[in-house]
Amino acid sequence: MSERVKTGIPGLDGILNGGFIKGTNILVSGGTGTGKTIFSMQFVYMGAVLYDEPGVFVTLEERPSELRREVSQFGWDLKHLENHGKIAIIDAASSKAGIPTNEPYALRRGFDINELAKEIYRAAKDLGSQRIALDSISALGVRFDDILQIRTSIFKLSALLRELEVTSIMTTEIANPNQISRFGVEEFIAQGVIILHLDEEHDELRRSLIVRKMRGTSHSLKRHPFEITPKGIVVKPVE
Numbered sequence: 001m002s003e004r005v006k007t008g009i010p011g012l013d014g015i016l017n018g019g020f021i022k023g024t025n026i027l028v029s030g031g032t033g034t035g036k037t038i039f040s041m042q043f044v045y046m047g048a049v050l051y052d053e054p055g056v057f058v059t060l061e062e063r064p065s066e067l068r069r070e071v072s073q074f075g076w077d078l079k080h081l082e083n084h085g086k087i088a089i090i091d092a093a094s095s096k097a098g099i100p101t102n103e104p105y106a107l108r109r110g111f112d113i114n115e116l117a118k119e120i121y122r123a124a125k126d127l128g129s130q131r132i133a134l135d136s137i138s139a140l141g142v143r144f145d146d147i148l149q150i151r152t153s154i155f156k157l158s159a160l161l162r163e164l165e166v167t168s169i170m171t172t173e174i175a176n177p178n179q180i181s182r183f184g185v186e187e188f189i190a191q192g193v194i195i196l197h198l199d200e201e202h203d204e205l206r207r208s209l210i211v212r213k214m215r216g217t218s219h220s221l222k223r224h225p226f227e228i229t230p231k232g233i234v235v236k237p238v239e
Contacts, residue, residue, distance in 0.1 A: 008046020011235030
């Protein structure tokens with residue numbers, strides 16, 4: 001039986017038959033406001049807090065200072081875990097904006113996929129990381145004009161994650177709820193796909209998720225509602 005990795009997201013492990021399979025890469029897709037960043041950070045944060053599994057979070061869109069401030073609303077003290085070697089945040093966002101960064105793990109001279117791979121490798125080895133999240137690979141579309149270059153970069157990152165033998169999440173932004181990925185390649189390199197939805201029902205926005213693919217395990221095929229609570233994401237049972 002394949003070894004499982006607990007997601008740290010209440011209600012999710014149950015619909016995945018026990019959690020993610022260890023060493024797999026999961027694509028989390030969704031539109032704006034669906035909760036992709038919270039989902040991926042909760043996976044890394046709770047891995048460190050609940051299961052003593054160090055993790056690396058690669059932020060390609062938000063500066064780490066903004067990220068730490070945003071998730072503090074859930075009572076998540078990232079700085080404390082960073083200081084104790086349980087979490088590393090890689091700043092791949094500041095250089096894009098031309099802003100200097102003092103982060104210990106960062107791209108400092110513009111965006112370069114090979115430098116990013118080296119920094120991920122360095123952080124993962126420093127911590128003995130078992131979990132890695134990249135948020136969001138949609139940002140590659142801003143850095144590269146050529147779709148082939150974007151896809152090559154995604155393949156490089158995926159190969160690195162396999163080499164590191166970590167359980168990982170990559171998030172991607174989709175404009176259409178019927179889409180699976182942004183660049184048409186992510187779902188093929190990922191062993192699992194979870195799509196987050198934000199739909200209007202009776203003049204109210206409601207969140208839900210569907211596990212579209214999860215290789216090597218059975219999983220729920222139903223749409224499951226979830227909420228972003230004061231403690232993070234909670235997946236609800238289907239009524």
